[in-house]
Amino acid sequence: MMIDELSFAFSLVVSGLSIGLMYSLIALGFVLVYKATDAINFAQGEFVMLAGFVAAGVAAVEGMPILAAIIAAVAVMVLFSFALERVVLRPLLGRPIVAVIMATIGLGAILRGLPPLTVGGQTQSLSLPIGDEPFVIGPAVLPPIQVVGVIVSLLFLGAFTWFFLKSRMGVAMRAVADNQQVAMAMGINVQRYFALAWAMAGIVSALGGVIWGSMLGVDTHLALVGLKVFPVVILGGLDSIVGAVIGGLIVGVVESIAAGYLDPFVGGGTKDFAPYVLMIVMLMFKPYGLFGQRRIERV
Amino acid sequence: MGFSMLTINNIEVVYDKVILVLKGVSLNVAKGTITTLLGANGAGKTTTLKAISGVLRTERGEVTKGSIQLGDRRIDGxxxxxxxxxxxxxxxxxxxxxxxxxxxxxxIAGGHVLREKGTVREGIERVYAYFPRLKERRNQQSGYLSGGEQQMLAIGRALMSRPTVMLLDEPSLGLAPMLVEEIFGIVHKLVADEKLSVLLVEQNAAMALEVAEHGYVMENGRIVLEGSAASLRENSDIREFYLGLNEVGSRKSYRDVKHYKRRKRWLS
Structure with missing residues (x-):
């Protein structure tokens, strides 16, 4: 009996961690944009959804390899992010932050409305050629798509961490995040770095869209993944890549455990509820999150 | 005066399309010298520097008249x-x-304009040679450096782009007198070693006139006085209003109630 309890808990944690890493990947898009440009992107979930639709649309064409679909999703999302930065957000530069927030909320609503208007509301399937053989770790069993998700997430989280800490461009981008005017005086083309940050957010959204899309199926509900981004980034800190990873893991595990233990009693839904409870508690005690930058006050 | 490295020719600066901040400012910075720009708060010194570097545009300011030249290249706008x-x-x-x-x-961010990674490395070592204290603090988060170290870092960071002209805005602000001496000493050395031309904005007029060769005094968006540093040091108005000395040269006492009755001799 005891053993069963333990292995149940273990499998909940493993599944939570793997889902959590995939949240991290999407949260990374949010963090990159916030870090570099101070813009809060409330349409991150819709970005993921859009990428899913693009990938599913291309994959549905007869004889099209799945790789083409992934590349198409990445390309479209990068171009889309560039265009968004250029057309919508640049004119809002220097305006109150609320303007940007409202713009992205509006954009999210528009994006959610697009699929029913164009390709219809039915769920489209997007399957990666990875078989159905589940991956077994002790008592826990992971579907192959989650394993792929974990690998891709780790790969990109690592790559972005390296970029920010070690490359000159990454340092320049952090300089832009720190003080735009001074960065400009250092010869840094601030707007180009804004565009770069959005492009990177586009890339992670595209990957998120492909992975989540093949896990849940592609329809407008895919945008709801974006709702998990907020607890993740608040927990980890709005501007921290490490924070996005840790925050994602915590949210993944918490919702998995909550769903495993509480759902039988309350009839479901704790999965979406628990991360937000955690977020509110976090905001009360540590508003910058676990790894967020706080303003340095030297006395 | 030698070859003019930086020439400002009768510029006007307008903020928000209506507020006239600089009303016809002209000045020269000779090659390989320190030129200082003195003046009270709000005189327009920092605006002049921002007009030169171009960051004015990020604050809704604009050079509406006149020109700014680096060598013989026009850079305003x-x-x-x-x-x-x-x-x-x-x-x-x-x-x-x-x-x-x-x-x-x-x-590294300061060396953003450098093409090759090797030159960035060289630049960093060069800065460490001038400011050994920065090397000790190389891996420390700069927000936690002391004020003096931050000022050294700000100067070192500006050096990274291998500039020919450095615009130095109030380096003495909030620093202990000894640190101010040290920093000005290094700036002086930089000018000699790197053939740097410096435009120095200062409130600490005594210090500025000591290191500079030439100086300008600014009030209400205009240059009201100009001359070699030596002649400015002797100017009785400068002594009275910027150096806080009386005519005999001793430090002024606040007991001397008559001091505020004296008017400046220039028009502002």
Missing amino acids: MRPFDVTYLGIAQVFEGRRVFEHLTTEENL
Whole structure:
């Protein structure tokens, strides 16, 4: 009996961690944009959804390899992010932050409305050629798509961490995040770095869209993944890549455990509820999150 | 006066399309010298520097008349990062280091205009040679450096782009007199070693006139007085209003109630 309890808990944690890493990947898009440009992107979930639709649309064409679909999703999302930065957000530069927030909320609503208007509301399937053989770790069993998700997430989280800490461009981008005017005086083309940050957010959204899309199926509900981004980034800190990873893991595990233990009693839904409870508690005690930058006050 | 490295010719600066801040400012910075720009708060000194570096445009300011030249190249109206590529570096008032970056990362960001990684490395070592204290703090987050170290970092960071002209805005602000001496000593050395031309904005007029060769005095958006540093030091108005000395040369006493009755002799 005891053993069963333990292995149940273990499998909940493993599944939570793997889902959590995939949240991290999407949260990374949010963090990159916030870090570099101070813009809060409330349409991150819709970005993921859009990428899913693009990938599913291309994959549905007869004889099209799945790789083409992934590349198409990445390309479209990068171009889309560039265009968004250029057309919508640049004119809002220097305006109150609320303007940007409202713009992205509006954009999210528009994006959610697009699929029913164009390709219809039915769920489209997007399957990666990875078989159905589940991956077994002790008592826990992971579907192959989650394993792929974990690998891709780790790969990109690592790559972005390296970029920010070690490359000159990454340092320049952090300089832009720190003080735009001074960065400009250092010869840094601030707007180009804004565009770069959005492009990177586009890339992670595209990957998120492909992975989540093949896990849940592609329809407008895919945008709801974006709702998990907020607890993740608040927990980890709005501007921290490490924070996005840790925050994602915590949210993944918490919702998995909550769903495993509480759902039988309350009839479901704790999965979406628990991360937000955690977020509110976090905001009360540590508003910058676990790894967020706080303003340095030297006395 | 030698070859003019930086020439400002009768510029007007307007903020928000209506507020006239600079009303016809002209000045020269001779090659390989320190030129100082003195004046009270709000006189327009920092605005002059921002007009040169181009960051004015990020604050809704604009050069509406006149011209700014680096050598014989016109730079007014250029974007700030292009100005940096041409060889002008600005050290901002209040240091403004990238607080969340380490000392060394600040320098790397400062060397953004350099093409090769090797030259960035060389540049960093050069800065460490001038400011050994920065080397000790290389991996420390710069927001936690002391004020003096931050000022050194701000100057070092500006050096990274290998500038020909450095705009130095109030480097003495909030620093202990000994540190001010040290920093001005290094700036003096930089000018000699690197053939740097410096435009120095200062409130600490005594210090500025000591290191500078030439000086300008600014009031209400206009240059009201100009001359060699030596002649400015002897000017009785400068002594009275900027150096706080009376005619005999001793430090002024606040007991001397008559001092505020004296009027400046220039028109402002």
